[in-house]
Amino acid sequence: MKINKYIYLVLISGILFQGCIAKKYIQPEVIQQNNSYRGSDSNTENFATAGWEDFYQDPHLKKLIKMALDSNFDVRIAESNIRIAQEYLKQSKAAFYPTLMAGASGGINTTGSATTGVYSLYASTINSGTQASWELDIWGKLRSAKRSQQAQLMQSESYCQAVQTELVASLASAYYSLLAYDAQLEIYKTSAQTRFESINVLEAFKNSAQSNEIAVNQGKAQYFYAEAQIPLLNIKIQATENLISLLLGRAPEPIERGSFANQDTERGEHPNIMADFTQVGVPGQLLVNRPDVLAAEYNLISAFEHWNYTRAAMYPSLVISGSAGYGSPGTFLAELMGGLTAPIFNNRKLKTQRNVAYENQVQAALNFEKCVVNAQREVVDALTAYQFSQQSIGYQNSQVKELNNAVENSMVMLKNGYSTYLDLLYAEDNALSASIVLIEIYLQNAKAKIELYRALGGK
Numbered sequence: 001m002k003i004n005k006y007i008y009l010v011l012i013s014g015i016l017f018q019g020c021i022a023k024k025y026i027q028p029e030v031i032q033q034n035n036s037y038r039g040s041d042s043n044t045e046n047f048a049t050a051g052w053e054d055f056y057q058d059p060h061l062k063k064l065i066k067m068a069l070d071s072n073f074d075v076r077i078a079e080s081n082i083r084i085a086q087e088y089l090k091q092s093k094a095a096f097y098p099t100l101m102a103g104a105s106g107g108i109n110t111t112g113s114a115t116t117g118v119y120s121l122y123a124s125t126i127n128s129g130t131q132a133s134w135e136l137d138i139w140g141k142l143r144s145a146k147r148s149q150q151a152q153l154m155q156s157e158s159y160c161q162a163v164q165t166e167l168v169a170s171l172a173s174a175y176y177s178l179l180a181y182d183a184q185l186e187i188y189k190t191s192a193q194t195r196f197e198s199i200n201v202l203e204a205f206k207n208s209a210q211s212n213e214i215a216v217n218q219g220k221a222q223y224f225y226a227e228a229q230i231p232l233l234n235i236k237i238q239a240t241e242n243l244i245s246l247l248l249g250r251a252p253e254p255i256e257r258g259s260f261a262n263q264d265t266e267r268g269e270h271p272n273i274m275a276d277f278t279q280v281g282v283p284g285q286l287l288v289n290r291p292d293v294l295a296a297e298y299n300l301i302s303a304f305e306h307w308n309y310t311r312a313a314m315y316p317s318l319v320i321s322g323s324a325g326y327g328s329p330g331t332f333l334a335e336l337m338g339g340l341t342a343p344i345f346n347n348r349k350l351k352t353q354r355n356v357a358y359e360n361q362v363q364a365a366l367n368f369e370k371c372v373v374n375a376q377r378e379v380v381d382a383l384t385a386y387q388f389s390q391q392s393i394g395y396q397n398s399q400v401k402e403l404n405n406a407v408e409n410s411m412v413m414l415k416n417g418y419s420t421y422l423d424l425l426y427a428e429d430n431a432l433s434a435s436i437v438l439i440e441i442y443l444q445n446a447k448a449k450i451e452l453y454r455a456l457g458g459k
Contacts, residue, residue, distance in 0.1 A: 021315065022140035022308045025301055028365055037280060037380050046281030048289065048456030052168050055453055060258050061175050064248065068171050069164060071249035078160035085153040092149040095142045098134035133321040141312035148305035155298035161291035161459065169454040171247050173447050178240045179260030180443040184436055185233045191432050192226035199223060202421055215421045222429060260439070280383060280456060286375045289457025296364075296371040303357070303364040310354040316342035375455065382452035389445040396438045403431040 056062055069075060137143055202219045206212060242252040286293055322336040343350055406427045413419040 021312050022144050025304050045279035047279050048453050048458035058258050065168055068248050072167050073249050074163050078163045082156045085156040089149040089153050092146040098132050100132045102130045131323040133319055136318045139312040139315045141309055144305045144308035148302045151298045151302035155295045158291045158295035169450050172450045174240055174244050176446045180439050181233050181237045183260040183439050187435055188226050188229045195223035218425050283376050290375050293371050293375055296368040300364040300368045303361040307357040307361045310357040314350050316340050378455040382448055382455045385448035389448055392441050396441050400434045400438050403434050407431050
């Protein structure tokens with residue numbers, strides 16, 4: 001009777017004080033009180049809320065992204081992790097229900113005489129029955145375990161989204177690198193053809209005493225330089241195609257693509273990337289837009305609930321168990337009982353688990369804060385790269401125009417005898433270098449846009 005009273009006391013105490021044992025999760029204050037990112041105005045409008053289908057307009061790239069999201073290895077692994085987390089969550093929910101087991105046993109005896117050699121077999125005992133047990137969640141231990149598994153499932157889903165976001169950004173970056181290499185390859189091919197034709201002109205000028213061997217040597221050197229760049233660019237092109245193939249989950253193969261030539265040279269914009277980059281939102285939006293930040297917080301929630309679980313495990317457990325079955329000869333037996341188990345000395349396992357779980361929670365909180373701060377840094381870095389590369393495009397465009405004018409003027413002066421062919425070769429060499437640099441800046445600007453979209457949580 002005293003035992004029953006003790007059980008009732010524990011049960012009532014658990015109901016009344018479980019809120020004191022299982023703490024409630026509160027999101028930590030990790031966002032600094034900044035109203036805007038460095039280098040931007042305070043504005044809650046955020047262009048990254050647009051889906052990648054709207055952000056990227058190149059039809060070839062959109063087709064590649066769709067294929068990659070379906071077949072990329074990392075995405076498929078992340079999706080498998082989601083299914084694993086779902087199974088663990090189902091298991092944690094099943095802990096609230098009783099366990100039920102069934103069994104049967106029997107025995108066989110022999111009787112007989114050694115003198116007669118006659119023996120007989122008969123079944124002496126046959127038993128069958130079921131056993132059930134049910135742990136009452138009086139301290140919130142099972143609920144904490146379930147919430148921890150729910151957070152792990154949400155973490156797996158957010159991580160999968162982060163993998164997809166990173167995949168889209170990596171694929172777009174590689175794609176525009178491929179277009180830039182194509183554009184540079186065409187420039188060098190055109191330059192090689194032009195300089196090969198100029199060698200004959202230089203030879204003729206030398207034979208007519210209008211030039212000298214130095215000019216011929218310089219012309220040939222420029223031709224060989226242009227030819228040497230072509231195989232180097234082909235290496236980059238094939239390596240980038242192979243990278244894109246890997247992102248698609250395929251063996252290396254040629255990649256169908258558009259052209260990098262359609263540039264708005266006045267604004268430095270690529271028409272196949274959404275152009276409005278003035279609205280980047282505020283830092284607080286990263287908590288809901290960045291999947292990696294969400295994954296870090298869900299990891300913190302899971303660690304926090306596991307800490308709750310280890311704290312509750314140090315308190316008594318109340319289990320109701322029962323059994324029923326048939327025995328020989330046809331007797332029915334049933335039993336119902338309650339058991340109270342309290343840890344007293346367990347080689348310090350429970351205390352160690354609780355303290356380790358607390359430190360894991362501390363580490364998860366620090367990782368969450370680090371993830372948020374790093375996300376802000378990535379936004380500022382990408383925004384800075386976009387803004388300054390945009391300025392650089394304007395100046396570089398002006399340089400290319402002036403150097404192309406210098407080439408035309410050198411040709412006019414050469415025809416009128418006011419300059420040498422070396423002056424023309426020098427002007428062409430400068431124009432070529434400036435055009436290559438312009439494409440590199442265009443590529444840097446495009447990658448900055450892609451990175452800014454990803455850093456803001458674009459999906």
